[in-house]
Amino acid sequence: MDSNKEKGYIVTHTHWDREWRYPLWENRMYLVNLIDELLETLDNNDEYKSFILDGQSVVVEDYLMVRPENMGKIKRYIKEGRISVGPWYTLPDLYPLDGESLIRNLMKGIRYSDELGGHLHIAYESFGWGQISQFPQIYKGFGFDIVIVAKNVSKERAPDSEFIWEGPDGTRILATRLGQFGRANFFMNSYLKIMTGMDYHSEAYKLEWDKAGTIYHQADEQGYFQDYLKLENTEKLHEDMVRDAVQIAWDAVEDTMVKSHRVLMNGSDSTTSQPMLTEIIKKANGIFDDKEFALTTLEEYTEKLKELLDYDRLKIVKGELRDGPAPACSANALMTRPYIKILNKKVQNSLFHIAEPLSVISAMVGGKYDRNFLDIAIKYMLLSHPHDSINGVTQDKTVEDVMYMLNQALEISGVINNTACAEIVKNINTDCFDSKDILLVAVNPSPYSRSEIIKCYLDTPSEYNIWDFEIVDCNGRKMKKQRVSRREGTIPVNDLHSRPLPFYVDRHCLYMETGEVPAGGYKVYKLVPTKNFNRKAVFWAEMRTSEGRDISQSVNTMENEYLKVEIQNNGTINLYDKITNTQYSKLNYFEDTGDCGDYWMYYPPHYNKTFTSLGSQAKIWLEDNGPLSATIAAEIKMKLPAYALRPENEIRGESRRGDEEKELTANVYYTLKYGSRKVDVKLKVENTVEDHRFRVMFDTGINAEYSDAAGHFTVDRRPVSPIKDEFWPEMQTLPQQTFVDLSDGEKGFALLNNCLTEFEAMDNKKGTIALTLFRSVRNIICTEFRSAGIFPHQKGGQCIGTLEYEYSIYPHKGTWENAHIYYEAEKTNVPLKLIQTGKHTGGALPLNHSFYSVEPSSFVMSAFKKAEDRNSYIMRLFNPASERVRGIVNFSAKIKAAYFTDLNEKRIGDVMLLDTNSVILSAVSNKIVTLEMEMEEQI
Template identity: 45%
Template sequence: MESKKTAIVVAHTHWDREWRYPIWKNRSLLIEFMDWLLDILETDPEYGGFLLDGQTVCIADYLEMRPEKRERIAAQVKAGKLAIGPWYTLPDLFPIAGECLVRNLLKGIRFAEELGGYNPIAYHTFGWGQTAQFPQIYQDIGIHYAVAAKKVSHERAPHCEFLWTAPDGSQLLTSRLGVFTRQNGYFYLHFPVRLNNIYDENQYAWKWGESGICYHRADEELHENDYFRIDHEDGYYKENVKNAAQRTWDNMDETLVGDWRILMCGCDFSTPNPYLPQMIKDCNEVLPDIDFRMGSLQEYFQGLEKRIDRAEIPAVNGELRDGEPCGASANALATRIHIKQLNKKVENVMIRRTEPLAASLMMLGDVYPTAFLARGWDYLLKAHPHDSINGVTQDKTVEDNLYRLNQALEIGETVYEDCVAGLLKRIDFSAYDKQDTLLLLHNSQPRAIHEILPVVIDTPQEENVWAVGVEDIDGAPLAVQAISRDEHKQPVHDIEARPWPFYVDRHHLYLDTGDIPAGGYKVVRVVAERTFWRDEEWWPAMRKSAGKDIGQGTRSLENEFLKVTVNADGTFDLTDKSTDRVIPGMHYFEDDGDTGDYWAYYPPYGNQVISSRGFNSRIWMEDNGPLSATIGIETCMQIPARAEYGTAKIQGYGRRSDELVDLKIVSRITLNRGCRHLKVKTSIDNRARDHRVRLMIPTDIRTDFSDAAGHFIVDRRGAVHECDADGTFYPEMALRPQGIFASVSDGDIGLSVLNNCLTEFQLMTDDRGTIALTLLRAIRNRICTESRISSEFPNKLGSQMLQTVDYEYAVYPHRGDWQQANVFAEADALNAKPAAVQVSNSGGGDLSPSAGFYSIENETLVLSSVKKAEDRNSLVLRLYNPTKELQTGAVTFGFPLERVWKINLNEVRGNELPVKAGTVSLSVPSGKIVTLEVESKGSAQ
């Protein structure tokens, strides 16, 4: 034990892959920084090391430009002087799926290990709030300590150190650092000694001709860009060391360990500071009772563990997302919502459809498309850095990120089609005729499903088919409902010829799929219900009906479970027939002003909150039949065109303009036979600036809490986030993250809103228990550069969302809470929809026309992933228990098993599990994530 106090000084940077500047400007700065850092680490033996922000993608970006530097970087990593990882990129957590967080860590750890090893500390000062399950995720990987400076309150964590506790009980010894968190040594020590400046006394300003050499684009097109300094700071003010060193030490006075502190010497885009070893020497000289020394996060936590009594450390449970709103960047969730929507679409294609089918076929002997999917995941993970996924950037960076997501989407869809082709070659079609038109229905959910599915079927024109039917595998008819038909000429690609013209009649219809096996597929046959004389122009065949249509008149829908009546103001009354509960006046929109910024919603002082209920709506029946019916509702709201700020730039200042523009909102509500939820598709044509649009769903449920799908858990949160001692609170902190559903219940009845495209909601404290879902925020293009200045781009209007935005969600009234109502399974219907593929007869194969590859017994156990193992030719299946109780269940596989292991999230094998008749029995504790590795006798090696 050291006899005097110790300050571990960690040199680091926070390096956003793209933020204030687009990717290639940032890359240029990265090369300058990394070249300099390598030179310092190699030539200065007193420079103890450098923390590269907990990520590895900046190394990948650097090596793309400087491939010859790989061995030099590896040498520093192996020597322990350059700490990288465990992350690949630094994601914002709440807009992305929990599975993506695990994949990010897997990629980051493996990339770092290729270079010599990864930083074994969960350095997590990025992301706007921290998910509740991080202690379990990190601990399962083998990481036991965390720096989590964003965003835990002093009320919950009065000391720097706390035991961060996950829902399953996993704990990490965690530090929230001191004042200025990850910059506590940079602002207090670096600024006075290197710049002769006291940062927090508001003296920091550029002085032309004195502060350094810089340039600025003066042309009309680029004059809004920042100034750039091109020389390096060479000042050193030793006379400031004593006071600066003492202030730096004192900023961690809230620690439980008075003689052992960590001082983080770095900031956003900060350089290595070659003077740091000299600064440390001078600190030791002026404060001899403290041993200042360069070190690492690992060294700090090892010393902390020796000195601390865990029994005295307070536990902090669940997510770290405490106020105030701007500090937690609470409302970036709804900024540039179209990025998040595309990301969710890509995640659903990659995780919920393509990987499960590819992995299942691998277990049957097919080759896994590793290279394709690795490239797809690289695009996807590079879309997840916190600034990128939220679009708190210049418009060009948003376009770059949409490009990445679209590449990942195309790869996911392409690989999926290749897997379907591989499956097609394996199926035994001997029971069908060669000319039969067939549909392959694929279900990636871990349970059998029965859906009303919109499909498009082509029949050869020479068959003159007017109406089609569909037969199940046993020849039993499946119900269909015609939507439309048309004539088409469709190309058929042939690798050995020019595309073939295929002349078809195209039939749009709803199909009652019957049961599709869990994690599997079935083949159904298309039959001609009625033919026609193609040359006849008079009296075409009329459509027949069996009655029992779901739509009644133009304003009412009804099936076995729900009844919907649309009102003149565009709302609807929803009846849950299982409880006779009627919820009137549902589904309206509110528009209010937003003069905040990317990170925080801020209503203007002169606000107007406008309801769609004050405008008439156009209502029509769009589709109707015994399987499905849709009502269209168009509402045109007149809202202020913009905010008027005058000459002030402060948050919230201003008023909504007197000039009005139209905000057209079109919703299509669909009710399917046998469905317990009401499906909705909404389109917003936004022409206004500086405002927020929210969807309002009254529940008439009295409760103080909401439940929302989170990362491997359901997050319960209060309607009011937290109250201070005087009873006041921040209303904007009640804007909550959500995954695929948000739900409220009083224990007896509940209502959930399911979605595949939303991120933010609020349980209102009104008398109707309204769920408010944020659809878009339209805000200024203003990037926070430093506390007193912003980079502003008033002519770049991408952040104002002047475009059409589409949404898909569902309203699900039910008994009990989300668990009793199997809300996860209902939400899967939107996010893991069955796919329909028209196929021709490929002859004989070794697979039956209907099969399931995997299933989970117990619907409360939620499937997270089915994929190939990272380092072996085996299948990995991940599930979790989001409930408060122990859950027992079983996983059954539809291929011959060799062995099954329980593995950790880093895919290190643990216990081998017994297998009986292709089934593995599980007992999953509350909040637990379980990962299985499966070897098959037929898998490709």
Template identity: 45%
Template sequence: MAKQAKKRTAHIVSHTHWDREWRYPMWETRLMLIDFLDELIDVLESDKYPSFLLDGQVIPVLDYLEVRPEMRVRVEALVKAGKLLIGPWLLLPDEYPIDGEALVRNLLLGHRRAEALGGVFNVGYTSFGWGQTAQLPQIYAGFDIDVAMVGKRVCNERAPDSEFLWRAPDGTELLATRFGDLGRQNFYFVVHLSALFGIDHLGPDWVYRWSQGGIAYHRADTEQMEQDHFRLDAPDHWHRETITPEMIERAWKSTDDSLLDNDRLMMNGCDYTASQPMFPEMVERLNEVDPDPGRRWVHTSMTDFVALMKQKLDRAKLVVVEGELRDGPAGATTGNALTTRLYLKRLNKHAQNLLIRFAEPLSILSAMAGAPQQDALLAKAWQFLIESHPHDSVNGVTQDKTVADVENRLQQVIDLSQTLGNRAMQELVRRINLSAYAEDDVLLVVFNPLPYARREVLETWVTPPGASGAMDWPPPADEAQIFDADGRPVATQWQGCTDECY
């Protein structure tokens, strides 16, 4: 007699949340990253994992290949095969303190870098950060992204079901889903960690005890004593008896808000989590002890689950949620980050304005006028800027060392922007036709790098030519006149001047 097909499926998706410089500064995290990806590549190549989601970003792979360039061929093979999912973001921004153009460039660079490595995971995966801006669906649409997976946060009142339609202010809609209880780590917290150590991760016994063995490491000197304690030995076995029918039901019910009654997303990962070579044995155990004969547990890829979700959901029956997804209470959106190190947010704003609204447009205008293009230096400025935008970095919710690193990157953006803007204006001034003016005319060139007309007071610091008293300065008020690029007079009102020494 043929076995009856199982109607219910728990789809286990393995992933990590990899902050580039959150709990630890850049290079300590980088060394962890090398260990993590060295092992993950072996696990994926051995088919112990069908796929692994690298947190919706590309930068971990780029950072890894910077140190391990000899691994590029192996990484590309895994990306092309859909086993290592990277992108669509270059790195994981906080959407609020940064410019909309920076979000677009982040996605643009993420797509380009991912495609160069073999393919992009083109899903709006934002399990990170502290809210989603209202315009994100229309930004995603420009990259052909039609599904968003969001973390913090849309509340149950606005989205009673996990799946909903998210509508931007311009009317753009996409299919969105919020994670269940315990967010992006529901399966990892309930099942994986508990089975790995033989202790209920969510219970009161989840504490480290010296008597249970393990090699502990901690810097005890004054300079480093605040750093974390580490356990140096990785588990070499897991605890089968921990996976019980009760645990299985608890994991399944963590996604009860889903409209997919028979297909549940089990997120197997958390901050800085790695692959686990013993995990296939855990999946076997789940299927052995599950009390529901009509249910199976499958280790799969996020790509396959998204395709199933799009196939099975009836969009016409989904609730429409409009506007930003940053519902309270404050703790649910990590609202403390809004006021942390405000000086860093202001510095970022200054750096963004100089690059986006000064250096880049003027550089393009000067190139259109025949000056050399400055693509390489503009790209370098954008690199420094975007690498300052990970959600922890730009908010300064990090160690002081990391904040100093972010400040330095933003200062590089400011320096490059001033340099490139100056060169662009020099090139444009060189190309102005001055044949209609007398040699002793004093000319001031006014630049407006913004894409709209402006009406405002300009303050200028002018060093008059010649020796003191050699000419009348300042000119009579009725002789101060601004002309546009076509030589036509523009309404000008002289506001006076003062003598200053500097």
């Protein structure tokens, strides 16, 4: 390049959604065509420097599934830098996923890319509807020093394109938002105008039928609603437009601090290699005397940027990048098609918090850490995480495919869980028991000890005729229990070496007190028969008995030592917290309002109607009751508009909720348990109406300045009052992971969940928290800003049918930190596993044992697994608290060596050992710590 001229770095790429406007295999055909053309371009044009495959690597895997013969060529071009892949595997949306999923995505993307020849050494984001606050630490943990930010930081926060992005732990990274139109600047402003002769932003940009070349459109009943296809390339270079078009792209990045060197990103959704690009650049270089343009790599530009930047002038931008307005970061897709998010949370919990830790335990006792099964499950999960896929902003067929992949991941992780538990059980020494004894093992995958009331099902051989029994733990302590039901049954017993054996049993359903179950371990209990019965008796059979200390003493109240719950006629609850002497009312009512927006943006109709269930008359009944647990149910019916009238372009036609009404039913099950400080809620909503948003509301009465919500390796603190005089109400609905909390410092109110992603802490005197249950919207896909794919016969986005949720209401003293809310949320998301067994031989483990533990519970464990590239184990923890936390990680196996690693599992230092079984740990606020342990294989 001429050193006397300003430089324009043209970086060409595609933004490739694995599935979005079109289902997977239709999109795969377009991908194959794209890469076939790219390879032809690279083969025939040495001046074509490089093409970015959107910062991901799965597209190469997808391509090679169809074109395996091109593996060698693909690898050669990646190694030469002419094709750029990774660092991501797939392009995830961020807020519906947990932090560990993002780390696994980068780990897999980098490794697969490196197998192909190398990965892009830039944190490249063409995805994400808002960027999480911990990305600076995550990216630095993978060795990146610059990030290309997609959506969304405003000009108010970052007036210059370049800025320093600071995470909650203080980690800083250089970032650039690129400028106007971001990654599509040169493509939209220059390429399209030069090659079509039409300004993309003007009304002139449209199909001209007589000049379109070969057109293909399905005209039958099965396909008429699909897009037209343009089969013939009719582009030609309009030389007279080169100067103006290129100048517009140049001016669009005027916000850069290095004005003499500018990046001009050339690409957009599904764009191809654009073989004429080198010719356009030659024309531009012949026209401009003061500028020089080159088709180059993103690395070449960012190296020059880092060299020339005046770092002292860079503004520091802190926290998440999720600035409004809502369309700028697709802010309201968090609870579209909620069944996808609910299933994904089950998968994440099952894989990261149960299957992997239990697999480590299995290896400790001589079993197999089955990495192949785990890798398959994780791959299925990651393939469901692309931003359009996980949000379901697609055609219904694609959603079915995503649900299939998540269900595969869930099934595999369930198989692994049971296999690992079986390995643990068979290694327990049961010599002290009789061969007729019935044993129960409670397995705790969490790194903290737990004591809970749990529901279990125990089978006793029918010939034993057991009517009642006690549960005694391995220390001889009698556990409290509550009988629910018993019934006869015949259960198949699988035998790999024979035909299944029929097992004739009485199945007893009961609640039981566990006592303390060791962290990362198990506890054994024995069933002790106390009463038998005559199976043939018709009269004077055994009766059920009661101790008279039931939690519910009337059909609409429940009470334990901490809480008093009263169910109101409208189905809400009043809750009295005995610890803080605080009365809460109007908890758990429903709000329904119109929504004629799209997948990405909530948009109420102009003549809207908003309804609540506060005026409803609920049907209330006592579902379950005893000394350990009581459940009161309420059925609420709401007459709601059956649909809304949606104006085209939000202006043409009527905008209101319809006149026809249908009945929506919500069944709420409130459960209070012995010794519990929270009310557990199960909710079933039978949605029958369209075009609306449905939320559950809690008037906490707490005057809080901020809301606190579990985020990605942090707790996101956000102001309750809007931060601008003119604000976007759509931006007040906010992401969450496992809890949201309001506190005035003296008392607090938390909502724990395992299935929700969006909340709003409302700026009102009632201190209302709203949890979004779903947005019911039409299947309209934004192809580009003037046209859309419309699929009126596809109703999946309307969420018609039954939706089920679980959450808990948790009043407490002080703040979320004082009340150990993260620990409580862990128990909500990671249940104890119960296994029935009997006496067997060959085991050596004690009846009560911990394989690993983390102290204190202020440390949150996000992963415990085998290392990717070594025969060692990785534990990842983070400190979401506001102060430094010091603690210990204990293992029952001896530690041969321990190291700190970065997030990509590269060793960065030695870990101090307290003794041969314990690691000393210290972390500042919001720090992620990754440990690697080389341990004895068996304890």
